[in-house]
Amino acid sequence: MGDPHPEIHAKLHATDLTRTFGRPPRVVDALGPLDLTVAPGEFVCLVGPSGCGKSTLLRIAAGLLRPSTGTLEIRTVSARPAAMIFQDYGIYDWKTVRANVRFGLDIQRVPRREANARADEWLARMGLADFAHAYPATLSGGMRQRVAIARALAVEPELLLMDEPFAALDAQLRMILQDELLEITQALRTTTLFITHSLEEAIVLGDRVLVMSARPGRIIAEHHPPFPRPRTGDIRSDPEFTSLKRELWELLRKEAAPA
Numbered sequence: 001m002g003d004p005h006p007e008i009h010a011k012l013h014a015t016d017l018t019r020t021f022g023r024p025p026r027v028v029d030a031l032g033p034l035d036l037t038v039a040p041g042e043f044v045c046l047v048g049p050s051g052c053g054k055s056t057l058l059r060i061a062a063g064l065l066r067p068s069t070g071t072l073e074i075r076t077v078s079a080r081p082a083a084m085i086f087q088d089y090g091i092y093d094w095k096t097v098r099a100n101v102r103f104g105l106d107i108q109r110v111p112r113r114e115a116n117a118r119a120d121e122w123l124a125r126m127g128l129a130d131f132a133h134a135y136p137a138t139l140s141g142g143m144r145q146r147v148a149i150a151r152a153l154a155v156e157p158e159l160l161l162m163d164e165p166f167a168a169l170d171a172q173l174r175m176i177l178q179d180e181l182l183e184i185t186q187a188l189r190t191t192t193l194f195i196t197h198s199l200e201e202a203i204v205l206g207d208r209v210l211v212m213s214a215r216p217g218r219i220i221a222e223h224h225p226p227f228p229r230p231r232t233g234d235i236r237s238d239p240e241f242t243s244l245k246r247e248l249w250e251l252l253r254k255e256a257a258p259a
Contacts (some may be wrong), residue, residue, distance in 0.1 A: 010040075011159050013072070014034060015072075017034045018069045019032065030217070031071065032216055038159075044207065045195075045212055046251070048101065060072050063169060081159055082159040083161070087163055093136050098116070098132040104154060105154055125150070126147075126149060141169055142169055149181065160193070165194075166178065182205055182233065183232075186230045
């Protein structure tokens with residue numbers, strides 16, 4: 001039997017969450033009402049049509065936006081519970097790769113020697129050790145996103161918020177980074193809320209895949225990819241993978257179609 005009250009132990013719990021933009025008479029209902037619970041160690045993927053409020057939800061979770069009504073709580077034990085990774089990398093061009101990865105640790109006032117050691121550990125883990133003293137402008141898109149992932153995980157967040165982090169990458173590189181992220185988050189059991197347009201990405205990575213409606217975004221379906229963990233990218237060739245992708249696409253196509 002499942003937990004009858006999953007929200008009690010949740011890392012993230014949203015209730016009747018809504019967000020509007022603008023002022024009367026030009027008010028846009030962007031999101032909700034929406035209820036969402038993410039359990040500790042769970043990797044939840046949200047898919048939905050463009051403009052459905054996926055990124056708005058993530059920005060509320062990150063504390064960058066306030067909800068219009070309802071609540072979103074993050075229940076953690078550390079003072080700096082969440083780290084966010086954006087589609088456009090969000091790294092600083094004027095800082096070296098190592099300084100970028102160390103940035104969150106510097107804000108936390110981790111002693112420099114320890115911060116450098118942790119940054120270097122994550123650079124090695126992400127295949128960036130040889131680029132520690134390079135600047136982001138000299139890196140490819142895939143490497144820049146690896147820097148962003150290393151920076152987020154170096155602070156050991158209890159909750160990882162990812163807003164279409166691989167959307168700008170070519171298909172081959174996207175698959176490589178999906179597999180790397182899968183390996184890392186399975187090893188660390190990092191609670192993750194991941195926004196994506198890609199159904200394939202959501203099925204590869206997610207313990208749960210939630211489908212959002214057209215704006216204002218609400219959750220209209222929930223699927224549990226039937227692939228045990230630890231899993232690898234090899235599941236892409238499984239017939240059940242193709243079947244679930246087709247099922248999710250049928251749901252999404254109806255939402256994405258013009259009214």
